[in-house]
Structures are given as structure tokens and as C-alpha cells.
Amino acid sequence: MIAESTAKVYVGVVDDDESMRRSLLRLLSAAGFCAIGYGSAEDFLGDLKRPVFDCLVLDVQLDNLSGTELAEKLAESGSKVPVIFLSAVRPEDVAATIPLDSRFRVLHKGQPGGYLLDAINTSIRRSASEATTEIS
Numbered sequence: 404m405i406a407e408s409t410a411k412v413y414v415g416v417v418d419d420d421e422s423m424r425r426s427l428l429r430l431l432s433a434a435g436f437c438a439i440g441y442g443s444a445e446d447f448l449g450d451l452k453r454p455v456f457d458c459l460v461l462d463v464q465l466d467n468l469s470g471t472e473l474a475e476k477l478a479e480s481g482s483k484v485p486v487i488f489l490s491a492v493r494p495e496d497v498a499a500t501i502p503l504d505s506r507f508r509v510l511h512k513g514q515p516g517g518y519l520l521d522a523i524n525t526s527i528r529r530s531a532s533e534a535t536t537e538i539s
Contacts, residue, residue: 411437412435412436412437412457412458412527413436413437413438413439413454413455413456413457413458414431414436414437414438414439414456414457414458414459414460414523415438415439415440415441415447415453415456415458415459415460416428416431416438416439416440416441416459416460417440417441417442417443417444417446417447417459417460417461417462417465417470417473418440418442418460418461418462418465418489419442419443419462419465419466420462421442423462423512424440424441424442425440427440427460427519428440430516430519430520431460431520431523434520436523437454439453439454439456443465443466443467443468444461444465444467444468444469444470444472444473444476445467445468447473448468448473448476456484457484457485457527457530458484458485458486458487458523458526458527458530459474459477459484459485459486459487460486460487460489460519460523461473461474461486461487461488461489462488462489462490463488463489463490463491463509464490464491470488470489471488474486474488474507483506483530483533484506484530485506485507485508485526485527485529485530486506486507486508486526487507487508487509487510487519487522487523487526488507488508488509488510489509489510489511489512489519490509490510490511490512491511491512492511506526506529506530508522508526510522
């Protein structure tokens with residue numbers, strides 16, 4: 404489950420649970436991604452030096468601005484970055500709160516890390532394919 408390209412692939416992680424965020428960053432770094440973590444949506448938005456992310460991993464339930472609200476705010480600004488939402492409850496229980504968009508996926512926090520890595524790689528490939536199609 405290694406990042407599929409030799410180019411740097413940036414994945415942003417926004418989770419207010421510090422131990423979960425650290426675990427995710429370790430998993431992503433071990434898989435070859437350049438992973439950068441934030442403790443809140445506000446920290447993410449306030450990082451004026453953040454790279455252009457290839458994918459975001461967002462906790463659905465964050466304090467203040469939620470993961471879904473952050474994704475909506477980014478989409479409103481024109482961002483097409485794919486987003487993997489992580490939820491402590493079953494994905495089907497939060498599906499109604501997720502905007503309908505092919506760039507968004509929902510995973511349960513209890514799933515093995517391989518599911519997240521697969522979802523990230525698939526989302527990045529799909530996003531690249533859609534960008535190529537738009538240019539053609």
C-alpha cells in the first residue's frame with residue numbers, strides 16, 4: 404500500500420484527537436505519503452504555508468467547524484481535493500451529513516489502516532483521471 408508515485412503526494416489529516424492524528428500520520432508516512440496533521444479545521448485554514456494537498460483525511464466530528472463544514476468551505480472556494488471522512492460511528496449513520504460528491508468517501512475509524520490507504524490511493528487516481536479528462 405505504498406504511495407503509487409515517486410513524486411511527493413501530500414495528505415492532510417485534520418483530527419482533534421491527538422493520539423488518532425499521530426497514528427494516522429505514522430501510517431501515512433510509512434506508506435510513503437507526505438502527511439501533515441492539524442488539530443482543528445481552524446488550524447488547517449490558518450496554515451498559510453500549507454502545501455497543495457492531493458487528499459484530505461477529515462474527522463467528521465471536530466470542535467467548532469466540523470469536517471463536513473470544512474469540506475464544504477473548501478469546495479465553495481473551488482477546491483477539488485478528494486476527502487476521506489473518518490467517523491467514530493458507522494459510515495451509513497453519518498452519510499446524510501456528507502455532501503453528495505464523488506470526491507468524498509466515509510470510513511469508520513475502527514477499520515484497518517489498509518482501507519484508508521486504499522481509499523486515499525483510489526481517490527487520488529480518480530481525481531487525477533478527472534483532471535486529465537477536464538483538460539482534454
